[in-house]
Amino acid sequence: MCADVTAATGGPAEAGSSSLKARLRKAEAKKRRGAFMLTLPLLIFVTVMFLVPLVGMIWLSVANTTIPEYMPKTVSALSTWDGKELPPEKAYAAVAEDLQAAFKVRKFGVIAKNLNEQMPGTLGLINKTSFRTGRLKTAPANWKDELTKIDKKWGEMPIWTLLKRQSASWTPDYYLAAVDMERGPDGSIQAVPPYQRIYVKLFIRTAWMSTLITVLTLLLGYPLAYWISRMPDNKANLMMIAVLLPFWTSLLVRITSWIVLLQSHGVVNSILVGSGAVSDANRPQLINNELGTIIVMTQVLLPFMVLPLYSTMKSIPDSYMRAAISMGAHPWRAFWRVFAPLTVSGIGAGVLLVFILSIGYYITPELVGGQSGQFISNRIAYNVQQSLNWGLAAALGTILTAVTLILFLLYGMITGKGKVTIG
């Protein structure tokens, strides 16, 4: 953008001369400026309301403001502490004063929550200490003795190591948590206990279920696209409307209909029981598990596979196959050797598109996936809305965004010139 401005004002060398070349350049610059001005409003809108929030989220994934904000005295007292043995008295006094101040405005819960995320069990320690110190009428002679009397944890290293670590205004801890790692009591990096390991598992599940869904859409979509692409135009258009109808219909409407079909007393199970295929007591569980997520997402994403395949196939003339067959190739061979290779770019585009969309899905797994059909997105939402661990949600979100963008670059390379098309 800066380059554009320099181009528009023109270099000093040409400023004096009014040669044709300079005039042309000037006109050219004016044109460029005109074009740029037209895109400017949207560019500003997208920057302010989309890019800035995205960057904000990335910042949130490393930001660590709670302790610096609510325990400023502690932060400055610990800044010179070497972390080898228990800190000096002035650090104890700083903690006590910070907690007293937080108690007065009833914000010590925020400190407790922040520290507890890093070291479970700290919640009680901070709350207890805040209550006790907050109610002291006069400051004791020695804060170290006083705090250790309130809870002996103040006489041990872990809480101090934690406070020192949380004094920094940024932290890699959320990214550690996003891959099931944590800091040990001494600050070293270690894996979380087995029962807490969830994120790696969910990343893997998101990836493999998306792969499965992508493969299913390809298996269902390829023959369909081929079939429609060989139809006469007017009939093909009608078929494409049928393909596009679900694409255009509200996602929630589609999910509603699947719930109606698949739930334990739904249409499919009623037919199965009514026809005697299964007994009433053994209705198969078709929804609220992985199966539900896979079935519904396959249907929802199928049009995204059919569209690029169809447009690729449409551009391959019938004559290619006919030529191969007339030269003696078996139709199967003609298909595999002539037709299929020409559709590779369509397959690549469809596969990537479905996969990219799939890994970011939230609504479908949430409504039909039960517990075993949840994706990483559901965990992001959980951390935003329920566990309120916004830093972790931001870290998970940043990872997911990075993966999506990398895949999309790949998609741009396959479809050519980074062009994006829809419908």
Added chain:
Amino acid sequence: MTKDPEDRSTGVSRRELLALGGATAGVVSLSSLATLIGAKRAAAAGVDKLNLVSWGGAYQTSQIEAYQKPYTDKYKVGFNNIEKSGNGPALLTAQEQSGNISWDIVDMLQADANRLYEQGMLEEIVWNTDLDKGSDGKPAWEDFTKGSLSGGDDKSGGFVSTISYNTMFGYNKEAFPNGAPQTIKDVYDFEKFPGKRGLEKIPAGNLEWALYADGVDKDKIYDVLATPEGVDKAFKKLDEMKPHAVWWSQGAQPPQMLAQKEVTIASAYNGRIFNAIASDNQPFGFIWDGGLYEWDGWVIPAGLPKDRLEEAKRFLRFSTTTQALIDQAKYIAYSPARQSSFAQMGDLTFSKNDKIKMMDYMPTSPDHLKSSIAKSASFWSNYGPQLSERFSSWLAS
């Protein structure tokens, strides 16, 4: 059309810019106008409508009948009923963090309320001035059952109970023609009592029952649960339940699940099972064994604008009088928090059927107290966040 004197190459762009720019300006001014109108309305809404958050279903209906309708009649203030108490603490915290409190009064569990009050997120309620005296003239602090006003100390705090209720198991009688489940152990017996189990998607309750079913003594449950080994033990027992569980998150769901036979046994709030039986004639039965009783009531979020705060406080006072609490007990089988209310409800009958005596279904009736477990608010205040985290990891894995 006038002749355009401008240079041809840019003339069009100017025109387009003007036309579209004008349209943009129009949109912007329209939307800002809409915002202004919206803002004005919102300011007015603070006084003529309270955003009330509760648990939905029969319980919220009882609050509408017993508290809201009389309040609207008297003060001409309406209610926006929001059914989000199930996720109330988290949503309220999110509102606080985002600095935009949209709720005026919230129905909440005691453990959550105590924790939020410590974090400075709830308005301070002064017991004896913000709440009315009992019908017998006792000040609120003495009239409310011990432990039902909490969060702070004997002068003030953040949580005003209205009721105590039981979370317990109920079952569909049609599913068990040859003998119904009686105990928590039966709930875990999937051979003798086949079918899915409906369970609430929170650790509280499920962990206690897991230990109880595993043979831990009723009085020792919280001691065991406070140790890491105890927690492991509870989750191990819950593993047995996992393949049979259907999880619910709103109180209205378990009666629905039972009625549609999606599950044969479900944990539920006793009032919901009661209402399904008493007003919808559902063939449900209670398992009083191991029922967990606890307090539930109002909190007011801190940081409300003055007019909304005053309205919320007025409603708080109105809805916690001796009579209001008795009135609510006509609609749902929950025990009122005031002793003066409980004392007057010996012959109280159900609003829709005067043959049903409410006392027979009250969680704190002497008979039921014997078989129940007192849910520990202090335990869940302290260990709630960690156990929730672990529980949700356990669920998702």
Added chain:
Amino acid sequence: MKPKKLPGYLSPAEHGWFYLFRFYGIVVLFFLVVPLLVIIPLSFNATPYFTFTKGMLELQPSAYSLQWYANFFTDPQWLLALKNSFIVAPVATLIATVLGTLAALGLTRPGMPFKTLITSLLVLPMIVPLIITATALFFYFSYLHIVDSYVGVIIAHAILGTPFVVITVTATLEGLSPQYYRAALSLGASPRTAFFKVVMPLVLPGIISGALFAFMTSFDEVVIVLFIAGPDQKTLPLQMWTNLRYTIDPTILAVASLILLLAVVLLGSLELFRRRSEKIRGVSG
């Protein structure tokens, strides 16, 4: 369906393959479309269950009713959601269409600087997963204090809609030969006349389809609303979400059927615009 005439050189086995293949195609089409159609008859169910009752299968009139439709149009919660959807979607569409069209006009001009980079930036909202956009906007709007407001929801939906407008209008403009405009000028039209009388009618179908895409995006969006809307801004998809998640009652089937109808109407009009646009440009199709 009339069987397509098969080339004579195919063997009977190949004929078999052809029919098998066609059967497979029909099954897949069924999988796409039929689940959607199931909800329509069920929305007229007289009982509050999600399955066909015996009476419905026997076509007894008493087994059918309009009660769920009546419920939709009388329940204040559903009506509020409907109203909000019709406030948010049109305003968001208008903003997205105006800004998107302007940008597309710029992007397709000769000499547009950093074209690829800017295009990529502008379509980013379509690429980033919704859950991320929702999370990021929630944090940002919290900071700006515009969560739980119409402004927040409208801005978010306008952002989501712009890529669709940019893409469709750019595609239309790129398919447009500059000769039309030049021809109009050379025949004596002023640039203004040339733009509004010649270029505009050719581009309009593109703008309208972009606007339709943007409208549908907003009208169907639930993730962002779930994160940043308050109880007063509840939209139709959000109400459906709540209904699906907690207390399923068949009103949602009536709503779903109505939305399906709307989708068919919109898809039909989009197809009409496509045809019209091709006709104007003399492309046969």
